[in-house]
Amino acid sequence: MSLDPGHPQRAVRGFPSLPWDRIMIYACALFVVCWSAGPFVWQMSTSLQLDRHLVSGNPTLIPNPITFDHFINIFVGKSLHRYLLNSVIVAGTTTFLCLLFGAVAAFALARLEIRGRFGILGFILGVSMFPQIAIVAPLYMLASQMGWLDTYRVLIVVYLALGLPLVIWVLFGYFRSIPKSIDEAARIDGAKPLAIFCLITLPMSLPGVVTTGLLSFIAAWNEFMFALAFTSDINHQTVPVGIANFTDVHYIPWGDIAAASVVVTLPLVVLVLIFERHIIAGLTGGAIKE
Amino acid sequence: MAVAKTLTREADLPPPEMRFRIWRPGPALLLVPALAAIAAVSIYPVILGFWLSFRDTTLSSPKDTFIGLDNYQQLASDSQFWNAWIHTMEFTSASTLLETLVGLIIALILSQRFLGRGLVRAAMLVPWAIPTVVTSKMFGWLFDGQNGVVNYLLRSVGLIQENVNWYGSPDLALWTIVIADVWKTTPFMALLLLAGLQTIPHSLSEAALIDGANSWQRFWSVRLPLLAPTLLIAAMFRSLDAFRIFDLVYVLTGGGPADSTEVLSTLTYKNLFSALQFGYGSALSTAMFITEIFIALVFGIFILRKFKEAGQ
Numbered sequence: 001m002s003l004d005p006g007h008p009q010r011a012v013r014g015f016p017s018l019p020w021d022r023i024m025i026y027a028c029a030l031f032v033v034c035w036s037a038g039p040f041v042w043q044m045s046t047s048l049q050l051d052r053h054l055v056s057g058n059p060t061l062i063p064n065p066i067t068f069d070h071f072i073n074i075f076v077g078k079s080l081h082r083y084l085l086n087s088v089i090v091a092g093t094t095t096f097l098c099l100l101f102g103a104v105a106a107f108a109l110a111r112l113e114i115r116g117r118f119g120i121l122g123f124i125l126g127v128s129m130f131p132q133i134a135i136v137a138p139l140y141m142l143a144s145q146m147g148w149l150d151t152y153r154v155l156i157v158v159y160l161a162l163g164l165p166l167v168i169w170v171l172f173g174y175f176r177s178i179p180k181s182i183d184e185a186a187r188i189d190g191a192k193p194l195a196i197f198c199l200i201t202l203p204m205s206l207p208g209v210v211t212t213g214l215l216s217f218i219a220a221w222n223e224f225m226f227a228l229a230f231t232s233d234i235n236h237q238t239v240p241v242g243i244a245n246f247t248d249v250h251y252i253p254w255g256d257i258a259a260a261s262v263v264v265t266l267p268l269v270v271l272v273l274i275f276e277r278h279i280i281a282g283l284t285g286g287a288i289k290e
Numbered sequence: 291m292a293v294a295k296t297l298t299r300e301a302d303l304p305p306p307e308m309r310f311r312i313w314r315p316g317p318a319l320l321l322v323p324a325l326a327a328i329a330a331v332s333i334y335p336v337i338l339g340f341w342l343s344f345r346d347t348t349l350s351s352p353k354d355t356f357i358g359l360d361n362y363q364q365l366a367s368d369s370q371f372w373n374a375w376i377h378t379m380e381f382t383s384a385s386t387l388l389e390t391l392v393g394l395i396i397a398l399i400l401s402q403r404f405l406g407r408g409l410v411r412a413a414m415l416v417p418w419a420i421p422t423v424v425t426s427k428m429f430g431w432l433f434d435g436q437n438g439v440v441n442y443l444l445r446s447v448g449l450i451q452e453n454v455n456w457y458g459s460p461d462l463a464l465w466t467i468v469i470a471d472v473w474k475t476t477p478f479m480a481l482l483l484l485a486g487l488q489t490i491p492h493s494l495s496e497a498a499l500i501d502g503a504n505s506w507q508r509f510w511s512v513r514l515p516l517l518a519p520t521l522l523i524a525a526m527f528r529s530l531d532a533f534r535i536f537d538l539v540y541v542l543t544g545g546g547p548a549d550s551t552e553v554l555s556t557l558t559y560k561n562l563f564s565a566l567q568f569g570y571g572s573a574l575s576t577a578m579f580i581t582e583i584f585i586a587l588v589f590g591i592f593i594l595r596k597f598k599e600a601g602q
Contacts, residue, residue, distance in 0.1 A: 028399045029406065033413045036477055040416055042439060043428050059439045105324035112317030120321070127332045129527075131534045131582055133555045134575040137562050138335035138342065161331030164324050193317070222421035224537045225555075229563060240423035244541050254431045261424045272419045276412040283478075284485035 040265065046258035047071070054255055070259035074246075080260055082234050083242035087264075090152055090238055091220035094159040098216040099209060101160070102167030107197050109168070110175035111183065121172065128165035136229050143230060154230050155238070159223060163216040170215065170282045174208030175201055211278040218268055239264045336579075342572035349566035361573035371574065373549060374557040375581070377464060378533060381553060382585075385471045386529040390521065392472065393479030398509070400480065401487045414477035422474065426541035429470040433457060457543050460550035467538055467551055475532075479524060486520030487513065519596045526589035533582055554578045 041061075046054060047070050048063040074080040109117045139158065140149075148154040182204075183196045191199070202209060224240040231237045243264065246257050272279060343361055347354045365371050396414075400407060417425070433440050435455035444450045457466040490513055498508045536555035539545060545552035545560070558578065562571035 022404070025399060025402050025404050028396075029404065029410045032396055032399070032477075033410055035473070036413045036416050039428050039432060039473065040420065042432065046431065055437050057437065057442075059437070059442050101323040101327065104320045108317045108320035112320070114317050114321070120325075124328065127328055129530050129582070129586070130332055130336060131555070131575065131578045133534065133536065133558045134339050134572075134579050135332060135335035136559075137568050137572055137575065138338035139331065140562075141338075141568065142335070157327070158331055161327040164328055168324060218419055222423075224421070224423050224541075225559070228540075229559075240421050240537075243421075243427060244423050246427075252430070254434070254437075257427045258431065261420075261427060265420050265424055268419045268421075269416055272415045273412050276408070276415060279415060280411060280481055280485075284482055 040269070043258045043261050046255060047262045049255065051253075051255050070253075070255040071263070073253070073256045074260045074263065078242070078246065078256065078260075079234060080239075080242065080263060083237060083239045084264070086152070086236055087221055087239040090155045090159065091217050093152070093156050094163060094220040095213050095217040097156065097160050098163045098167045099213050102164050102212070102216075103171055103202065103209065104197070105164075106168045106171035106175055107193075107201055110172050111180075111196075111201070112193060121169065124165045124168055128162070132162070132225060136226060139226075140229055148230075150231050150233055150236050152236060155220075155223075155227060155236075158226050158230075159216075159220040162223075163219050166219070167212050167216055170212045171205070171208060174205040174212075174282075178204050207278050208282060211275060211282040214271060214275055214279065215282065218272075221264075221268065339572045340576055342569055343576045345569045347569040347572075349568055357569070361570050362577075364570065365573050365577060370549070370552070370557060371554075371577070374552045374554050375577075377551065378535070378553040378555075381464060381468060381471075381535060382529050382532040384468045385475070385532045386525055388468070388472050389476045389479045389528055390483075390525045392476050393483050393524075394521070396476070396480035397483035397487055400484050411481070414480060416477075417474045418478045420474070422537035423541050425470055425474050426538050429466065429473070430457070430542055433466050433469075457551075458547060460548045463543050463547060463551045467535075467542060470538055470542070471532065471535070474538075475528065479528060482524045483517070483520065486517050486524075489520075490516045519593060519600065522589060522593045522596060526586065526593065529585055529589070530582055533578075533585060554581075 045061050045063055048066045048068070049060075050065070050067050050069070053060070053063075108114055109120065114120065143149050143154045178201060183191075183200055186196050186200055221238075222240060223238075224244065227238045227241045228244070231241065234242075243257065243260050246253065246260060344356060344358060345354060346357045346360070400410065420428075432438055433456040435441070435453055435458050438453075438456070440456070441450070441453045445453070454462065457463045494512050494516070495508050498512050503511070534555055535553055536559065539551050539553050539556050540559070543551045545556045554574065555578070558571050558574040561567045561574055565571075
C-alpha cells in the first residue's frame with residue numbers, strides 16, 4: 001500500500017495524514033489483537049507447562065521445558081475423545097439438518113410466493129430471543145416421557161430448532177442477493193422450483209451455505225445448558241459438559257483444563273480464521289466490505 | 291417440451307402474481323419442516339411452561355395439582371429471586387453498556403484503513419468462536435486467586451500489593467464475570483457496529499470536513515446520529531442475550547460466593563434440576579420471560595422514535 005501523506009484526496013478517504021494518527025491506530029489495533037487472542041495464547045502456553053511451574057508464582061509465557069503430560073491426561077485419564085465423538089455426532093447431524101431445512105425454508109421465503117414473508121421472518125427472529133431456560137423444563141418432561149433423555153436425538157432436535165432462525169435469516173440474505181432474472185430465465189425454460197433451488201440457488205450461494213453451516217456447527221458445538229440438563233452419562237455428553245466437569249477432588253487441574261480447551265477450540269479457531277471474511281459478511285448481513 | 295415452448299409466449303402465461311400458483315409443491319410446504327421444528331421446541335414448551343407455572347409439579351413426588359397464583363405469590367416474597375433479579379439486571383446493564391461503548395471505539399478504529407486490518411478482524415472472531423464453558427475456565431485460570439496471571443501482572447506494575455481473590459470474593463465476583471463477558475462479546479459487537487458504520491456514506495463526513503469540522507465533531511454530529519438506530523438495535527439484542535446468561539456463571543462461580551453472582555438462569559436451573567421444583571421453576575422462568583419482553587419494549591420504543599426522527 002503506497003501512502004502519500006500530502007495528498008488531500010487520500011486524507012479525505014479515511015487515510016489519516018498525520019504520522020501521530022497512524023501510530024495511534026496501530027497501537028489500538030495491536031491492543032485489540034492482544035486483547036482478543038491473548039487469553040487463548042496464554043491457555044495454549046499453560047497446556048504445555050509442568051504443573052509445578054504453573055504454581056511456582058513466576059508465570060512465564062514460553063513453556064520451559066515443554067510437556068505433553070496434560071494432553072496425555074485428558075485422553076487417557078479423562079476420556080476426552082469420548083466427549084469429542086459425541087460432540088462431532090451431535091453438531092455434525094445438527095448442521096446437516098439445519099442446512100437442509102433452513103435452506104429450503106429460506107429459498108421459499110426469498111423466492112416463492114409466500115404470504116406475509118416478513119411476518120414469518122420477524123416471528124422466527126422473535127422466537128430466537130426467548131430465554132432458553134424457559135423451555136428447558138417442559139422439554140425435559142417431554143423428553144423423559146418419550147424416553148429421549150441421554151440420547152443424541154434429543155440434543156440434535158433441540159439444537160436444530162435453536163439454530164434454524166439464524167440459518168434462515170443468513171441464507172435468506174444470500175438467496176435474495178442472487179439476481180432474480182437468473183431463476184426467471186430457468187423457469188421459462190421449464191425448470192421446477194426444486195430444480196432451480198438445487199441447480200442455481202444453492203451452487204450460486206455456496207460461500208453462504210458453507211458459512212451458515214459453520215455458524216450452526218459452532219453453536220451446537222458450544223451449547224452447554226441443554227446438554228447439561230438432558231444427558232448424564234459419558235456416552236452422550238458433549239465436550240462443554242465434559243470440560244465443565246473437569247475438576248479433581250483436591251485441586252483444580254488448570255493444566256489439563258487448558259489442554260482440553262486447546263483441543264476443543266483450536267479446530268474452531270482455525271476454521272474461523274479461514275472463513276473470516278464470509279463469517280463476518282454472514283453475521284452482519286454482508287454490509288462489511290474491504 | 292412442446293408445452294413448455296408454447297408457455298414461453300408471454301400471452302399464454304398467467305399474470306405475474308399468479309405464476310407461482312401453478313407450481314408444485316406449494317411454496318408454503320417448504321416452510322413446514324423448519325417451522326414445525328421451531329414450534330415443537332420453542333413455542334409448545336413455552337406454553338407448557340406457562341401452564342406448569344400454575345401447578346405445584348415436583349419431579350421427586352407425585353404432586354401435580356393446579357394451585358393458581360400460589361407460585362407467583364411465593365415468588366414475590368422470595369428474597370433469592372429478587373437477589374438474582376437484581377444481579378441479572380446489574381450484569382445486563384453493565385455488560386451491555388461496556389460492550390456497546392468499547393465495541394463502538396474498536397469499530398471506529400477499524401473503520402480507518404490500515405495495513406493488517408484483515409488480521410485484526412480475524413483475531414477479533416477468536417473470542418466469539420470459543421465455547422463459553424472454555425471461556426469460563428480460561429478466566430478462572432487467568433483470574434485465579436493464587437497463581438492467576440492477572441494478579442501477577444497487577445502486582446508487577448504495583449497496582450495491588452496482595453493477591454486479589456477475584457471471583458472468590460462476594461464484592462468482585464460479579465465484576466469478574468462482567469469482564470469475561472466483555473472479553474467474549476465486545477469483538478462481535480464491534481463487527482456489527484463496523485457494518486453499520488460502513489453503510490454511512492463517506493460523502494457526509496467529507497462534506498463536514500470541507501466545512502471545517504474536526505474529527506470529534508464529524509463523529510458526534512454526523513456519524514453518531516446516523517449510527518444511532520444500528521447502535522440501539524445491537525444493544526437490544528445484546529441485552530436480551532446478556533439477560534439469559536447461564537454458562538459463564540454456572541461454570542465459573544456456580545452462583546457463589548454467598549449467592550453474590552446468582553442470576554435468574556442459574557437460580558431457575560437449580561430450582562428445576564436440583565430441587566426438581568418444576569412448577570415453581572416455571573414461574574421463575576415466566577418471570578424472566580416477562581422481564582425480557584419489558585426490556586425489548588423499552589428498546590423498541592427508543593428504536594421506533596429514532597426511525598421516526600430519521601423519517602422526518
